Amino acid sequence: MNSSIKSPGMTRLPDYPIHIKKAVFLLCSLFIVNILYAQKIAFRYPFKFTKKLTQSARLNKGAYIHLDTSKKQIALVLQDMNHTDYVLIDSNMKTLSNFSLPAEKTIFGYQIEDRIRKYYSGAISDGNTYTFIFRKSTSNSEFTGRIAGFKYRQSFQKEVVDFRSKSVSQHNYLSIPKEEDFISSFSQNNIFYAITALDESSSLKIYTLSGDGKEDQKLVPFPLPSWPGKKTKKLSEVLDNTVLITEGEETGLDDASLSSKLYITNESLVFVNDNLWGAHTVKISTSDFSVSSQTIKMEKNEQGKENDKTYTSCFKSGDFFYTVNLIDKSIYLEIHDSSGTKLKTIEINELNIQSITNETGTYEEHKWSDVKSDPVDDFKKLLKAFRKGNLGITAEKRSNGNILVTIGTHDMLPIGSYSPGSSFTSVSSVPQGYGNHTTSTGNMIGPNLSLNIHRTTGISSYSRDSEYYKSTNFKLMLDGTKLTPVKVSIPESVADQVKRQIGDTGSGIISQFRFLGKEYLGYYESGADEYYFKQIKLKK
Secondary structure, eight states, X not given: OOSOOEETTXXXXXXXXXXXXXXXXXXXXXXXXXXXXXXXXXXEEEOOOOOOOSHHHHHTOEEEEEEETTTTEEEEEEEOSSEEEEEEEOTTSOEEXXXXXXXXXXXXXXXXXXXXXXXXXXXXXXXXXXXXXXEEEXXXXXXXXXXXXXXXXXXXXXXXXXXXXXXXXXXXXXXXXXXXXXXXXEEETTEEEEEEEETTTTEEEEEEEETTOOEEEEEEEOOOOOOTTOOOOOHHHHTTTOEEEETTOOOOHHHHTSSEEEEEOSSEEEEEEEOSSEEXXXXXXXXXXXXXXXXXXXXXGTTOOTTOOOOOEEEEETTEEEEEEEETTEEEEEEEOTTSOEEEEEEEOTTTHHHHOSOOEEEEEEETTEEEEEEEOOHHHHHHHHHHSOEEEEEEEOTTSOEEEXXXXXXXXXXXXXXXXXXXXXXXXXXXXXXXXXXXXXXXXXXXXXXXXXXXXTEESHHHHTSEEEEEEEEEEEOTTTOOEEOOOOOOOHHHHHHHHHHHHOOEEEEEEEETTEEEEEEEETTTTEEEEEEEOOOO
């Protein structure tokens, strides 16, 4: 008799030794538990966004999350074109207080033309109330601050939320003078910052607003490097379209490939600016606003390759700076410490790439739900793609101490038509353990609109850029101590995991954050008319 007996809907497998059956059962159990854990709904709140597809409806939807780690609470603001809800959540993801107001009684109750150009910039707290700060851009004859190549007048307004009295109040906070160019705004360690550039004096003006309401401003010199054969740019040009990266944030090539990056911690603000010849860093202390700077020159590029179209790309991770450039037929990776001392140079070429990493190159093309991915195992093709695109580098410290390095390009593809939800979807990857959420009131998460080039702290462009982009990249692993290549199986980066989970969610108004040691994905489910926090799992 055949040991396998088939019956409708069931197949009996051959008998295996008991230890194999136990092992299979254990693996299946762990797999099921892992899925259930990764998809655990931790919090839900009933909220109905309008289903209109007008421009006003699209641009006036948002979920703003402020993580107050001192009180172990989350302040959540849900914005729709018709109404706004305010929710206070405890550490067990239970609602402590909530109330709803018509839009016209909130900070969003402006004329349509004003509401389109208003962006969430940060939040602070005095221990009893929460202050959410928004930036407003107005295009008129008086303008300060560049956005997508154009200049707009920048001003800030704040909304104070009192969950005890269930009330809100709005106030004007700051109007940027016309002689200043807006660079960036964010909140960190319960302090709100707005940074502008003054070209005439080559200095930054840093406006601050602390949780107790104290306002201040500092004028800080910003040294500009002199590169061989190049005319020195104005400060506003050097810092144009600066992207914010919270220290320890596992960002992707979308941010890392930009030429001006601002890394923020509780103790310092570090600007990293890429150039053909190398990179320039400026560190500003947040305690006394003292300034230090250094120039990182790629050793192999000191003689200059001005016909090479690729600029050096530099990425800060921990106390190290990782720089990459293409010289002749090789990729050069250099690692410097915080003082600028070179620690390691790694040359990657056609002859040694297979001995350095198990990873072949990959070409990705994303067009909404249409995703194309092909291997690039020809080094010459990889190098050619790197020279044609916007080159970037990221470095991510793994749980075993090794460092995962990603080198590649990130280029936007032209969008031919509008897809509902794309303009207001947002995401951030802000791990608490190595970034801003270890602070007293944490940080904030809000929508990343397509016009908002100067992004909110921690807000990566996953949702915006993951819709229409192409990327050619490859990865290698470095020993965390020796900084030498380790030929091991290459894991999925945290940035790629976040991007994949965002894509799998398929819902709108998405935010990803870490709170009290756990990872969450916030999203809106239109079928249920609810906003969720789903606990997720990221492998690091």
